[in-house]
Amino acid sequence: MLVPKHCILLQLVNEALCAYGVLKVCLFEQQASDVTNSTDEDGSRRGFTSAVMLGSNQGLLCVTADQQFLFYSLNWTEELLQLSLTKRLVGYNEEVVDMKFVGDDEKLLALATNLEQ
Helix, strand or coil: CEEECCCCCHHHCCHHHHCCCCCCCCCCCCCCCCCCCEECCCCCEECEEEEEEECCCCEEEEEECCCEEEEEEEEEECCEEEEEEEEEEECCCCCEEEEEEECCCCCEEEEEECCCC
């Protein structure tokens, strides 16, 4: 998702940003986005239900309608803010089909669930 540098999404504003005393709001309409909370034809919910800026310039944490935690890094390119997905934590799995520790030192856990993501 690209956001013009001079704009701040209202949902993302928290006390840390307000402390600087500058708030610019722009009107922006986007056809399709993760930010839009909607329901698919099969009844599954999509989109963000909450978003918060992480401290110490660590990025943005978003919670989706299907209870995933998405971590985004914030990168400024020219006049645009580029949000890059860096980590995804799945909160509600419905059903865990299988799981296994992976990696050389087996510190990572791979889950097979009935979720699409």
